Amino acid sequence: xxxxxxxxxxxxxxxxxxxxxxxxxxPIASNWGYIDDTVNITFWITGAVFAAVVxxxxxxxxxxxxxxxxxxxxxxxxxxxxxxxxIGTGIGVAAMLAPGLVVWARYITVPADATAVEVVGQQWQWxxxxxxxxxxxxxxxxxxxxxxxxxxxxxxxxAGRDDVVVQGGELHLPVGKPVALLLRSVDAVHDFxxxxxxxxxxxxxxxxxxxxxxxxxxxxxxxxxxxxxxxGHPYMRGTVVVxxxxxxQAWLAQQQTFEQMQAPATTGAIDTGATKASATx
Amino acid sequence: xxxxxxxxxxxxxxxxxxxxxxxxxxxxxxxxxxxTKYVFSQDAKVIAIQYGLTAMAIGLVALVxxxxxxxxxxxxxxxxxxxxxxxxxxxxxxxxxxxxYLLTALFLGGFGNxxxxxxxxxxxxxxxxxxxxxxxxxxxxxxxxxAGFFVPGGPTGAGWTLYPPQAILGNTPGHQWGIIVxxxxxxxxxxxxxxxxxxxxxxxxxxxxxxxxxxxxxxTIWGIFTATVMALLAFPxxxxxxxxxxxxxxxxxxxxxxxxxxxxxxxxxxxxSPILFQHLFWFFGxxxxxxxxxxAFGIVSDLISTHARKNIFGYRxxxxxxxxxxxxxxxxxxxxxxxxxxxxxxxxxxxTTTLIIAIxxxxxxxxxxxxxxxxxxxxxxxxxxxxxxxxxxLNGGLTGLFLGNVVVDVPLSDTMxxxxxxxxxxxxxxxLVIFGAIYHWYPKITGRMLDTTLGKIHFWVTFLGAYLxxxxxxxxxxxxxxxxxxEMGETAxxxxxxxxxxxxxxxxxxxxxxxxMLFLFNLAWSLRHGREAGGNPWRATxxxxxxxxxxxxxxxxxxxxxxxxxxxxxxxxxxxxEDFLPQNQPGPDPVVPGHAIAEGAR
Numbered sequence: 001x002x003x004x005x006x007x008x009x010x011x012x013x014x015x016x017x018x019x020x021x022x023x024x025x026x027p028i029a030s031n032w033g034y035i036d037d038t039v040n041i042t043f044w045i046t047g048a049v050f051a052a053v054v055x056x057x058x059x060x061x062x063x064x065x066x067x068x069x070x071x072x073x074x075x076x077x078x079x080x081x082x083x084x085x086x087i088g089t090g091i092g093v094a095a096m097l098a099p100g101l102v103v104w105a106r107y108i109t110v111p112a113d114a115t116a117v118e119v120v121g122q123q124w125q126w127x128x129x130x131x132x133x134x135x136x137x138x139x140x141x142x143x144x145x146x147x148x149x150x151x152x153x154x155x156x157x158x159a160g161r162d163d164v165v166v167q168g169g170e171l172h173l174p175v176g177k178p179v180a181l182l183l184r185s186v187d188a189v190h191d192f193x194x195x196x197x198x199x200x201x202x203x204x205x206x207x208x209x210x211x212x213x214x215x216x217x218x219x220x221x222x223x224x225x226x227x228x229x230x231x232g233h234p235y236m237r238g239t240v241v242v243x244x245x246x247x248x249q250a251w252l253a254q255q256q257t258f259e260q261m262q263a264p265a266t267t268g269a270i271d272t273g274a275t276k277a278s279a280t281x
Numbered sequence: 282x283x284x285x286x287x288x289x290x291x292x293x294x295x296x297x298x299x300x301x302x303x304x305x306x307x308x309x310x311x312x313x314x315x316x317t318k319y320v321f322s323q324d325a326k327v328i329a330i331q332y333g334l335t336a337m338a339i340g341l342v343a344l345v346x347x348x349x350x351x352x353x354x355x356x357x358x359x360x361x362x363x364x365x366x367x368x369x370x371x372x373x374x375x376x377x378x379x380x381x382y383l384l385t386a387l388f389l390g391g392f393g394n395x396x397x398x399x400x401x402x403x404x405x406x407x408x409x410x411x412x413x414x415x416x417x418x419x420x421x422x423x424x425x426x427x428a429g430f431f432v433p434g435g436p437t438g439a440g441w442t443l444y445p446p447q448a449i450l451g452n453t454p455g456h457q458w459g460i461i462v463x464x465x466x467x468x469x470x471x472x473x474x475x476x477x478x479x480x481x482x483x484x485x486x487x488x489x490x491x492x493x494x495x496x497x498x499x500x501t502i503w504g505i506f507t508a509t510v511m512a513l514l515a516f517p518x519x520x521x522x523x524x525x526x527x528x529x530x531x532x533x534x535x536x537x538x539x540x541x542x543x544x545x546x547x548x549x550x551x552x553x554s555p556i557l558f559q560h561l562f563w564f565f566g567x568x569x570x571x572x573x574x575x576x577a578f579g580i581v582s583d584l585i586s587t588h589a590r591k592n593i594f595g596y597r598x599x600x601x602x603x604x605x606x607x608x609x610x611x612x613x614x615x616x617x618x619x620x621x622x623x624x625x626x627x628x629x630x631x632x633t634t635t636l637i638i639a640i641x642x643x644x645x646x647x648x649x650x651x652x653x654x655x656x657x658x659x660x661x662x663x664x665x666x667x668x669x670x671x672x673x674x675l676n677g678g679l680t681g682l683f684l685g686n687v688v689v690d691v692p693l694s695d696t697m698x699x700x701x702x703x704x705x706x707x708x709x710x711x712x713l714v715i716f717g718a719i720y721h722w723y724p725k726i727t728g729r730m731l732d733t734t735l736g737k738i739h740f741w742v743t744f745l746g747a748y749l750x751x752x753x754x755x756x757x758x759x760x761x762x763x764x765x766x767x768e769m770g771e772t773a774x775x776x777x778x779x780x781x782x783x784x785x786x787x788x789x790x791x792x793x794x795x796x797x798m799l800f801l802f803n804l805a806w807s808l809r810h811g812r813e814a815g816g817n818p819w820r821a822t823x824x825x826x827x828x829x830x831x832x833x834x835x836x837x838x839x840x841x842x843x844x845x846x847x848x849x850x851x852x853x854x855x856x857x858x859e860d861f862l863p864q865n866q867p868g869p870d871p872v873v874p875g876h877a878i879a880e881g882a883r
Binding site for chain 2: 042077104105225229
């Protein structure tokens with residue numbers, strides 16, 4: 001008897017909590033409103049099932065609780081009922097799965113006009129690489145990393161020379177333009193996560209992973225690492241600034257290119273080689 | 282249709298013919314001393330208790346660790362000895378202990394050992410000596426695991442998922458010895474488990490008594506049996522993963538290690554694949570969820586049926602659901618890896634399989650609830666816990682539909698939503714079943730009842746407390762609060778109210794943890810002071826309640842093993858004098874009004 005009442009209270013309390021709780025998605029700042037929609041569809045369907053099953057249970061506990069002289073019914077199976085329940089569940093599951101898969105297809109298909117921006121994770125900071133005037137990112141690999149080459153750009157790839165490298169600073173993105181984030185790590189597994197963007201993907205040393213988004217409003221957003229990457233994991237933060245195109249271009253112009261990063265030490269043999277290579281270009 | 286669930290009008294006593302045993306009587310080892318009876322025992326019942334006590338002891342360590350990490354989350358800095366290193370060591374050990382060393386060991390080693398021979402009318406496991414070895418290797422694994430706290434650098438803090446490269450890189454606590462000790466302990470556990478697991482499977486297939494067909498077995502046995510088969514197939518993946526990681530750590534191989542720059546220095550590793558480990562881990566890790574869940578499903582079915590005095594609704598559907606879930610659970614593992622960086626095309630396949638598995642799981646929930654319908658519900662302690670399980674399992678299962686649906690998982694993965702989900706579905710829910718099962722079978726194990734008042738307090742605090750801890754936690758995840766953060770610090774999108782919620786959760790967790798001490802006290806106190814139980818206090822049908830002695834003696838059955846005439850769920854059979862017919866009772870056969878219903882039972 002008390003349990004029946006408590007179960008009903010759990011249902012009503014949970015529903016009330018859902019609508020009244022101050023904790024909910026942060027205001028979205030990307031095109032992934034679709035993801036919020038799929039989450040909401042799932043909440044409606046699962047919420048209805050939860051309420052229905054638990055309330056039915058509460059009713060049974062009240063109605064069929066033991067009283068002297070009561071005897072349970074004897075009903076081993078009811079094929080028809082079981083089939084209908086299976087079909088109903090199947091429909092509910094399909095109603096959640098279908099939109100989910102459609103949105104997933106969009107999530108993993110990068111639009112052709114997206115600008116590539118590389119994000120490199122290392123314990124415990126973020127570095128970024130943006131294409132220079134040629135609009136292309138040069139090849140890169142972990143083995144090429146050195147003091148003057150923090151993200152491991154291949155010094156022999158001419159496309160990499162004008163790449164803009166931002167280390168330890170903010171990432172700026174133009175509002176309203178699709179951007180493909182190419183994700184790399186040089187040590188542990190990290191994950192570049194901006195809650196307002198909703199999107200997320202692990203970055204794995206030795207591979208390049210990706211996701212894409214279109215920032216939809218200007219502002220400054222916090223980046224968190226979302227995959228345990230060692231003892232400094234909670235401190236691996238960063239900032240993404242979304243701003244109008246003109247401001248973005250102004251910011252980009254101030255950043256160092258890979259070539260400029262090599263410039264200060266002009267006496268080293270490697271640097272001479274790099275200079276020669278750029279002269280022949 | 283083959284007559285499966287109980288004897289038809291012509292079977293049982295009226296014919297008096299039961300098929301002979303497939304194999305002869307087991308040659309049991311009869312202990313001659315206290316040591317061979319209670320320490321190096323080959324009696325499955327003693328081994329079960331050894332498993333249970335060891336699992337609960339190491340589980341207490343995990344409980345204290347959870348308190349400590351909750352303290353850090355709610356009151357950062359209040360306990361100065363909890364630094365980031367310790368925090369990560371605590372979450373790692375808590376997770377690994379709970380999943381492997383407590384839940385797996387308790388369900389299979391504990392309940393499996395106790396219930397398989399008794400429920401099937403066997404005298405013991407088929408290989409009693411191997412069974413004994415299984416426990417002692419498990420104990421060794423637990424001791425090696427606990428030794429992690431005392432080695433230089435402490436236990437590993439890589440998270441229970443042990444993802445490389447992080448697990449063996451220098452900036453992870455316990456990279457010196459902790460990770461080695463952890464991997465060795467897991468390998469020992471798997472070796473020990475394999476010995477026990479083969480025993481359970483062979484006993485279920487070969488050790489059943491006369492008349493105990495597979496489709497007459499209680500669902501408890503179906504759950505444990507299927508889970509054991511799964512564990513035998515899944516654990517080897519973890520084993521080879523552990524071996525390879527051990528090689529990477531000790532011999533400098535690069536199975537899981539690509540070229541890595543560690544703190545500005547190039548390392549000697551190169552060419553390996555971190556994601557390979559994730560596949561191996563989750564090929565074990567996902568079936569593991571069901572290795573814990575299926576025995577819980579089975580046990581809870583029997584608890585609900587017994588205490589609602591009604592047959593389990595849709596027995597055959599329940600059996601096929603267990604087997605189907607077991608099979609499907611081997612093709613869903615990568616739903617833990619949607620945002621891992623594997624080929625994103627896999628997402629379509631794994632989201633589909635994962636949501637399909639929801640259907641048999643949902644049917645099980647419906648059938649539990651439909652068993653209550655038109656029942657005669659006794660609110661005994663086992664029943665309370667079983668009902669609490671349905672609520673928490675349903676809640677946790679439904680949030681699984683968020684995380685299983687690939688794109689919905691994207692914003693939620695690696696947040697507190699995940700933590701809330703898996704605690705609800707494979708933490709709270711199976712543990713409520715364990716409690717229900719202990720309240721249910723304690724009278725058989727000890728001959729005495731557990732105290733009801735203490736038990737009720739234990740139930741209400743645990744059930745409501747656990748719901749209050751984990752239900753609101755989902756919403757922190759929606760907000761974007763990541764899991765495995767030693768501290769959030771100042772984060773723009775996290776409002777101060779989230780800190781208040783964390784304080785609430787922590788205080789509730791301390792109370793719920795404390796309530797478990799009440800349970801342990803009850804276990805100890807009732808051993809001497811509990812009410813005498815008699816042989817069958819719940820008036821249950823299954824064979825373990827029909828033993829000639831309580832607690833059952835070595836060999837279980839006296840001179841003659843029982844013969845089974847009916848399925849395990851003949852409660853409230855129309856026309857029968859009592860509201861239950863034990864499986865070994867030859868008659869009377871049920872007189873069921875309306876032959877259509879009786880047909881369903883066959």
